[in-house]
Amino acid sequence: DAGITQSPRxxxxxxxxxxxxxxxxxxSHSYMFWYRQDLGHGLRLIYYSAAADITDKGEVPDGYVVSxxxxxxxxxxxxxxxxxxxxxxxxxxxxxxxxxxxxxxxTRLLVL
Amino acid sequence: GNSVxxxxxxxxxxxxxxxxxxxxxxxxxxxxxxxxxxxxxxxLQLLLKATKADxxxxxxxxxxxxxxxxxxxxLEKGSVQVSxxxxxxxxxxxxxxxxxxxxxxxxxxxxxx
Numbered sequence: 001d002a003g004i005t006q007s008p009r010x011x012x013x014x015x016x017x018x019x020x021x022x023x024x025x026x027x028s029h030s031y032m033f034w035y036r037q038d039l040g041h042g043l044r045l046i047y048y049s050a051a052a053d054i055t056d057k058g059e060v061p062d063g064y065v066v067s068x069x070x071x072x073x074x075x076x077x078x079x080x081x082x083x084x085x086x087x088x089x090x091x092x093x094x095x096x097x098x099x100x101x102x103x104x105x106x107t108r109l110l111v112l
Numbered sequence: 113g114n115s116v117x118x119x120x121x122x123x124x125x126x127x128x129x130x131x132x133x134x135x136x137x138x139x140x141x142x143x144x145x146x147x148x149x150x151x152x153x154x155x156l157q158l159l160l161k162a163t164k165a166d167x168x169x170x171x172x173x174x175x176x177x178x179x180x181x182x183x184x185x186x187l188e189k190g191s192v193q194v195s196x197x198x199x200x201x202x203x204x205x206x207x208x209x210x211x212x213x214x215x216x217x218x219x220x221x222x223x224x225x
Contacts, residue, residue, distance in 0.1 A: 004155075031211045033211075033212075040217065041217065042201065042215040042216055042217040042218050043156075043201065043213075043215040043218075044215075045212060045213075048211070048212060050211075058212070090155055090156070092155075092156075094211050096211070100158055100161070101156075101158070101211070101213060102158075103155030103156040103157070104155050105153075105154060105155050106154075106155055
């Protein structure tokens with residue numbers, strides 16, 4: 001029972017590079033979410049998806065791109081990484097709203 | 113818009129002490145309210161929830177009551193353990209938010225033996 005996994009767990013990159021963070025869930029949950037966690041800000045929603053091929057912006061979408069061609073995968077791409085995108089990124093999924101979301105272990109990203 | 117305010121941390125307690133972490137919210141209508149917990153190096157886990165006024169959510173000795181009149185959802189535990197050391201997040205899902213959650217900033221709890 002793998003649940004929800006994220007890869008890589010740690011990533012160091014340079015300003016201007018493209019980075020893709022992967023998220024995979026084995027429950028066939030309809031909803032998937034991407035958050036970033038920063039000290040003093042709690043968790044902020046970047047993008048979410050209600051189903052395959054349906055995505056929508058969250059609170060802080062600028063500089064990020066998502067896609068969802070398959071129900072189980074929800075990759076997050078930083079098209080041109082900036083230092084301000086240094087953060088811990090969490091993916092989550094839920095069967096139906098509201099509220100009971102299941103979180104992955106997180107990806108710690110450092111942009112130099 | 114929706115917002116959640118948690119008491120500032122960090123909070124440090126001795127084992128078997130009483131815990132209260134305050135949470136107040138702003139939202140229209142009747143949101144659902146949640147407490148999530150994050151143990152070191154892990155993602156968040158749902159601790160408890162309440163979906164209507166006066167409901168009490170409870171789990172693992174933790175409790176929180178949905179108080180519409182004071183727009184609050186304070187987390188309590190009568191006797192904390194070292195294993196309760198974690199970051200606690202209060203969150204809400206508004207009536208029109210679908211599955212989206214709005215989180216508070218989190219409160220770091222450290223319990224010393």
